[in-house]
Amino acid sequence: MSTPQIRAILTDIEGTTSSISFVKDVLFPFARSRLAGFVAEHAADPEVADALAEARTLAERPDLDTEATIALLQGWIDEDRKAKPLKALQGMIWEDGYRSGVLKGDIYPDAIAGLEAWKAEGLALYVYSSGSVLAQKLIFGFTHAGDLTPLFSGYFDTAIGSKLEAASYTAIAGEIGIAPAEILFLSDNTKELDAARAAGMKTIGLDRGEAVIPPDQTHPLVTEFGAIDAKAGTVRNAG
């Protein structure tokens, strides 16, 4: 039986299309330092109030006041916790930064070139990140190379499920309307690649030199998008 051709690419962001250092050293400190001021200014906004309430529920600390909830969230930023209410708030705070021009989405040039080429070849492009859908649209919408959002057909965050669960990838394939075997998932995280493969997707890992790649991992690896034959879902010249 022949291997089905890839029809859609699903990509992670941090460590895949953008450096880990941009997220950890630029985006996270930006949100951390502005969190208290943002919450004070937007306390009446239902999305902000809901995120604070969800954080208290997740921490099983319904007793926390606003100040203590902010401290809790700052601790989660320091731990790089992929918690939905934190990710929602980070996206809202980053929006100010992107719209004012203080933040620019830092996307690897080879990722931009690869995504543009794959789109031109007729592949559909989707994003799946722990960052909120708003944060995803911002990082690709306000890049040094301009607005890249026209490249993408859709965005998924952890509202669809954890990136470490195969069921999330099955659900994404269902939403996209393309069989998992015809979707290529790209990530720097081996556990995410394992989950996507368990759901039937093709996988390629990005080794950008920042993430720790377990030596016993079993996914094809590349250091940049140019090494990927997207339609075949394989690494070029891999033998």
Ligand SMILES: CSCCC(=O)C(=O)COP(=O)(O)O
């Ligand atoms: C959407 S840009 C910020 C990314 C982010 O907050 C994050 O936690 C990165 O997670 P990813 O799933 O893209 O590795």
Ligand SMILES: [Mg+2]
């Ligand atoms: Mg990642």
